[in-house]
Amino acid sequence: MATTSKAKAKRNLITVLVAVLAVIAVIVAVGVYQRAQAAGGRTITVGVVGNSDDAIWQAVQQQLDDEGAGITLELKTFQDGIYANQAQANGELDLTAFQHYAFLNQEIEQKGYELSVIGETYISPLNLYSDKYDDVADFQPGDQIAIPNNATNTGRALKVLDAAGLITLEDNTKENPTVDDIASNPSGVEVVLTDPASIVNTLPDYAGGITNTNFIIDAGMSVDDAIYQAPVDSDNESFKPYVNVIVARTENKDDETYRTIVDAYHTKAVAEAIENNYQGAVVPVFDY
């Protein structure tokens, strides 16, 4: 009895082993094939957060290919911008493109990174959404409004609430206001800080929520669903901190290849890709 079950176990193991070896063989073959495909030219790694901009970077790559620039862009995707900046400051990434001036400046100030902006990309509005109400005036005292929990977007969301008249900030031009900067709260709403990606999913549980437009588009909603839209005007100086940027290490900011990439980004084709990708909700800020 014992010997037959052992023989069976042995047979099973050999079967699994063969299957696993077959899988490994396929993996290696695919790896070799991919490497052969990627040969040639200079590869520039670009740190991004999430995959919302994939289509935009494909358009940039297309532009580079059309010019015969011989540059291959490799996107490295992070879940969190803090690590992307850390990796870049440490030389593990060539460029990053996920943050706005406000976030970058805060990171530079806190961590002493030597990073410089080499090009501006677009501005993405932050709007107020609600499943419960159709109008800002409907909010009741005690209603919860979810806003992003990272410092710069918290500040920005508070400015949106201030502009919507739900709260008033002591100074609405302050760079990164926090909940401590709320001077008065005429509507009585409760502000809840949470992960920006989860806000759309949990919107039914809150009276309202403010989150980045990329999440709204990805969730199949439209910017027109917002019950309050913060006005976007790329010429307005108060929006300047929220213009998204392409960033390089300061020592390499004049690199020719980087210049070529920024120039390829600042083209009509890419502006159109941005418009298409974000259904017009995100506004390119460059001239082409």
Place this chain on the structure above:
Amino acid sequence: MNILTQWFPNVASRLPEFFDSFVQTLIMVGVTGAVSFVFAVLFAVLLTLTRKDGLTPNAVAFNIVDKLINLFRSIPFIILAAALVPVTRALVGTAIGTRGAIFPLIVGITPFFTRQIQSALASVDAGLIEAAESMGMSVGRIVLRVYLREAVPSIIRVSVIALVSLIGLTAIVGIVGGGGLGDFAIRYGYQRYMLDATYATIIVLVLLIGVIEFVGRQLVLLTEH
């Protein structure tokens, strides 16, 4: 292929990336599992020998290792992975990507793995140890011939448990750019609401865990007597 595009449209259009993520998960689990197994066996043997009623009691050595394990087990893995970034960078040259993920994973899983193997060693019949001792066997030989040999089936069982926990941890290192299937599920399934990416990840992970458990069961059958 049609069913794939129909049921998993967002995965079908990112098949190479999904495949890469799967490979990254395999690499992370394989390398981390092997390295931390070695450390876990070493620590577990050390703890077993130096404990109060062990073969070579040594309160200082025992307490240091024991408390260090408790310390590392108390740190939530996401905090540990973030805190280890500078150490990782100094050791492996990079803190991002699959290469950078392996060191924090080792530090994260080894304490748990050690506890598991420690309990496997504890299940070895004390009578056998006494017999070996009275026959004049050296400590080294008892460890190899009695403790480890007798505990092989239990060690395999607990290793399967540790490997499955390890797969859970690999999903978290995505936050430091570690890649892998968990990262894929978070970036597409969670952050971009492409639920099919999450489901595809779950299916692949369930299959992977199934294979690991199956192999473990067969090995236990082979080694048990």
